Amino acid sequence: MLEASREELEKSIPDNVHGLRRAWHEFVFVLDQYIYEPLATGFRFLHLVFIFVPVIFTVPIIWLGRRHKDRDNERGGTLWWYGFLVRSMERAGPAFIKLGQWAASRSDIFPTEMCAVMSSLHSNAPAHSLDATIKTIVKAFDDRPFKDIFEEFHEKPLGVGAIAQVYKAKLKPDLVAIGDPDVNGNTRNLRQRVRKNVDVLVKSTPSRVPSSYVAIKVLHPTVERVVRRDLRIMGFFASVLNAIPTIEWLSLPDEVAQFGEMMRLQLDLRIEAANLTMFRKNFKDRSTASFPYPYVEFTTREVLVEEFASGIPFDAFLEDGGGPFQQAIADEGLDAFLHMLLIDNFVHADLHPGNIMVRFYKPEQLSLAFGRRKQSSDPSHATDVTEQVLQKLNPHRHHPAAWRAALEDLDREGYRPQLIFIDTGLVTALNATNRTNFLDLFRAIAEFDGYRAGHLMVDRCRQPDAVIDAEHFALKMQHLVLGVKSKTFALGNIKIGDVLNEVLSMVRQHHVRMEGDFVNVVISILLLEGIGRSLNPNLDLFKSALPILRQLGAQGGGRSLLQSVREGDFSMLKVWVGLEARGILRASVEDVERCVKYDLLSPNF
Numbered sequence: 001m002l003e004a005s006r007e008e009l010e011k012s013i014p015d016n017v018h019g020l021r022r023a024w025h026e027f028v029f030v031l032d033q034y035i036y037e038p039l040a041t042g043f044r045f046l047h048l049v050f051i052f053v054p055v056i057f058t059v060p061i062i063w064l065g066r067r068h069k070d071r072d073n074e075r076g077g078t079l080w081w082y083g084f085l086v087r088s089m090e091r092a093g094p095a096f097i098k099l100g101q102w103a104a105s106r107s108d109i110f111p112t113e114m115c116a117v118m119s120s121l122h123s124n125a126p127a128h129s130l131d132a133t134i135k136t137i138v139k140a141f142d143d144r145p146f147k148d149i150f151e152e153f154h155e156k157p158l159g160v161g162a163i164a165q166v167y168k169a170k171l172k173p174d175l176v177a178i179g180d181p182d183v184n185g186n187t188r189n190l191r192q193r194v195r196k197n198v199d200v201l202v203k204s205t206p207s208r209v210p211s212s213y214v215a216i217k218v219l220h221p222t223v224e225r226v227v228r229r230d231l232r233i234m235g236f237f238a239s240v241l242n243a244i245p246t247i248e249w250l251s252l253p254d255e256v257a258q259f260g261e262m263m264r265l266q267l268d269l270r271i272e273a274a275n276l277t278m279f280r281k282n283f284k285d286r287s288t289a290s291f292p293y294p295y296v297e298f299t300t301r302e303v304l305v306e307e308f309a310s311g312i313p314f315d316a317f318l319e320d321g322g323g324p325f326q327q328a329i330a331d332e333g334l335d336a337f338l339h340m341l342l343i344d345n346f347v348h349a350d351l352h353p354g355n356i357m358v359r360f361y362k363p364e365q366l367s368l369a370f371g372r373r374k375q376s377s378d379p380s381h382a383t384d385v386t387e388q389v390l391q392k393l394n395p396h397r398h399h400p401a402a403w404r405a406a407l408e409d410l411d412r413e414g415y416r417p418q419l420i421f422i423d424t425g426l427v428t429a430l431n432a433t434n435r436t437n438f439l440d441l442f443r444a445i446a447e448f449d450g451y452r453a454g455h456l457m458v459d460r461c462r463q464p465d466a467v468i469d470a471e472h473f474a475l476k477m478q479h480l481v482l483g484v485k486s487k488t489f490a491l492g493n494i495k496i497g498d499v500l501n502e503v504l505s506m507v508r509q510h511h512v513r514m515e516g517d518f519v520n521v522v523i524s525i526l527l528l529e530g531i532g533r534s535l536n537p538n539l540d541l542f543k544s545a546l547p548i549l550r551q552l553g554a555q556g557g558g559r560s561l562l563q564s565v566r567e568g569d570f571s572m573l574k575v576w577v578g579l580e581a582r583g584i585l586r587a588s589v590e591d592v593e594r595c596v597k598y599d600l601l602s603p604n605f
Contacts, residue, residue, distance in 0.1 A: 041229045048092060048233060055081075055088050072113040082117040090121060094162035094223055095230035095263065097121055102259055109255075109508060127160045128220050133167070136218050140303040148172065151212075158215070163223045163266060167216045168308055175298075176212045213308035214295065217269060224267050231260045251462055251513055265425055269304035270296075272425040276306060279424060282344045289336040289419045290359075309420045310386045311357030312393060318353060320400045323407030325417045329358060332419055349426040357420040360389040360410055389415065450474075450481025462513035473510040477503075 058081060065076025089096040103110055104118035134146050141149050152170040159166050238252035265271050273294040280291050295305040322329050333356070340347040348355075362385055389410065396402040454474030458467050467473065480502060507514060 037229070040225075041232055044226070044229045045233055048230075051088050051092050055085055058084060072111065074111070074113045079113065079117070082114050086117055086121055093226060093230070094220075095227045095234070097162040098263060098266070099234070099259060102262060111508075112505070127157050127165050128218075130155055132221050133165075133218050136221075136302050137216065140298050140300045140305070149175065163227070164217045164219045164269075167218070168213065169216055170213050173212065175295075211307055211310065213310070214305050215292070215308045217272075217304040217306075219267065219269065219302045227263055227267060231256070231263065234259075254462065262426060268301050269425075270299055270301060272304055272423075273299040273306070275424040275427050278346060279348070279421070282339070282346060283336070286336075286339065287418065288332040288339070289421055291421055291424065309357055309359075309422050310390070311359040311420050312390065314353040314356040314358060314419075316393075316397060316403075317358060320396075320398065320403040323404040324411040325407060329417050329419070332417070336419060336421070345429050347428040348421055348424055349428040350423055351421075355421060355423045357422065358417050359386050359420055360415040360417055361385065362414060363416060385415075448481055450478035453477050453481065457507070457512055457514070463511075466511050466513070468510045470510070473506060473512060476506050480506075 061077040062075065062081050063077065065078070065080070067073050067075055068079065071079060086100060089100045100118045100121040104115045104121070106115070110118075137149070138144065138146055146153075149172060150169045151172055154168045157165040157167055234256045235253065238256040242252050273296050276291050276294040277296065280293065283289055283291065292309045293307040295307075298305045317326075317329060337347070337351070392410070393403070393406050396406050451474050454477030455470070457477070458464055458470040458473060461467065464470075506512075
């Protein structure tokens, strides 16, 4: 999809334009590319100089002030400078806001506290005009009159971001996707109906109800040109800075190129629609998470039309608690992520509480209609209980006691929670080379050979020659892995986030340049574990991974596992058996403790 998008941009003149019109298009193209764009880029450069020169001149302040132990031992002047840098990037526009947000996820390169400050970046971009929005939407709907597209259209945007703004609307009935196979509950044959009833019996399956409300994301009219100019300027300065020997290990031109790819992914909204379609396909038979339905036929480069995700922001549960659903929400989020990572190799790369919502549903009822007669259930007439739940919960926001009482009422009424993931413009999928490197590294860690894992990370990083003291790095990895090994049967007490943060700190100190895909996965694990432990302090990442390892063994992964064992590779088998043994031993310990606590070993009659 990205390649097609890039080719579309490079095609300056449509193929169906001929004669004088083609000559005129060629003249305008030359004028734009070789006169207007260089001039506009020059003026943009002067604007950025005006913004960032004060940032450069205030660098010496980072050596002033006392150190703050609670903030990674950074000096007060350094913390002030980080804040000044963030405010300057907000003024610089969409590309620099996104650059800061991207930098916040690269704690393998930048200091931890700098990443924390960068994560607070937000857009101050003004909303573009309603007329521009209407013109863009009408074009996406094949010039259908605006009044014939929507029954309702909320003119005030729900949110204005650096590159786009989002509206809520209600489609005309003839445009609503009633027949979406992921939403429609009807099954086609006896086998599928039996499987559906088994799912209803063994797990809570949401009753899917289509919605005529949609979220419409519209790109700002000139954002693509502005971002393109900023990327050229960033590329120029990255090449200049890369000539300085002390920062050559950062490989800034490569980082700018990677950031440019990320920006291009977000500047073509058809890519986000394609990602939604893939996620919905992967999670079609899973109840842990859902993704909005994308109206692909109405989605263009500038407009994304998707089902409106009606739910409660995840932040509400972090602030007021999850009540009886606390553990279920944490477990479902972790399970969804592990499925993306271990089974699908298609991971949402922008997982934070703002992109996660919680909806409540009534589980599907058991259907006894095994025959081929027509099912009476019509999705278009089904009842969506989401709005009812929202009306019950919203009045109790920021009142924890009342909030938890309302959640307990929902629990007694039989409601179950489900996560909704939105904003899927960025995904991570390991290519063949990176996957091989990942498996080799995984094998070394599975065998608790931290020394070999350290050397693998050095040998397969972007710039092995720029690494500082590779031997010391490998010994640090060995020490870290042995520390984890000594607590193998108490992993529930180990914060994986702390371990990964230590690895990223070591990577930064020794200039080990890791691939962006690896770092994205690591950052996702850090975020998910942090969110999960805030809801469930006893969250055990390895325990949650065990059912998925079993699924890998029972499905396609099983053949790979058998093949790897035949080839003498026992790493995955060791992890599986080790986790199973750990689960049995922990269960045995809990049983003994329960017997002692309740005097069941030698009861007094």
